[in-house]
Amino acid sequence: MFEDKICAVDFCEGAAVASLAQQDFCLNHFIDLCYENLQRIDPRGQKRGRMPLELPSLRVFIEECSRRALEVALHCDNIDNLQRGRLLDILLWAGELFLLLRVPSRGFADSLLEEHDPVLTRLAARHF
Ligand SMILES: [Zn+2]
Numbered sequence: 001m002f003e004d005k006i007c008a009v010d011f012c013e014g015a016a017v018a019s020l021a022q023q024d025f026c027l028n029h030f031i032d033l034c035y036e037n038l039q040r041i042d043p044r045g046q047k048r049g050r051m052p053l054e055l056p057s058l059r060v061f062i063e064e065c066s067r068r069a070l071e072v073a074l075h076c077d078n079i080d081n082l083q084r085g086r087l088l089d090i091l092l093w094a095g096e097l098f099l100l101l102r103v104p105s106r107g108f109a110d111s112l113l114e115e116h117d118p119v120l121t122r123l124a125a126r127h128f
Helices: 027-041 055-075 081-102 106-116 118-127
Strands: 018-020 023-025
Touching: 018 027, 018 055, 023 027, 027 055, 027 081, 055 081
Parallel strands: none
Antiparallel strands: 018 023
């Protein structure tokens, strides 16, 4: 499927092993990209009260990400233990995010309320 294809990242000559968002990547860049995007999506890493936007497209990405990571882990030769561990990590993280984004936790709602609480806003205005 990826024969003769090389990684889509500039200046990388690595053989493509996985695609993400219609682009082909070598193993290391695929892993980097997954981490980068999962980090960006993870609501736990966001500032308080910021809802992740475009939930459906995020879910599609997370699904694709975990499916590809699984495919690579199962079918890719030339894969070392560190890379295998990172793929597993991506799979677990994606699974967690999928649940988090499907069931918005009370935490989200609470932090949204806080953000619009006029008393807190006034307090904040006084102190900063
Ligand atoms: Zn690459």
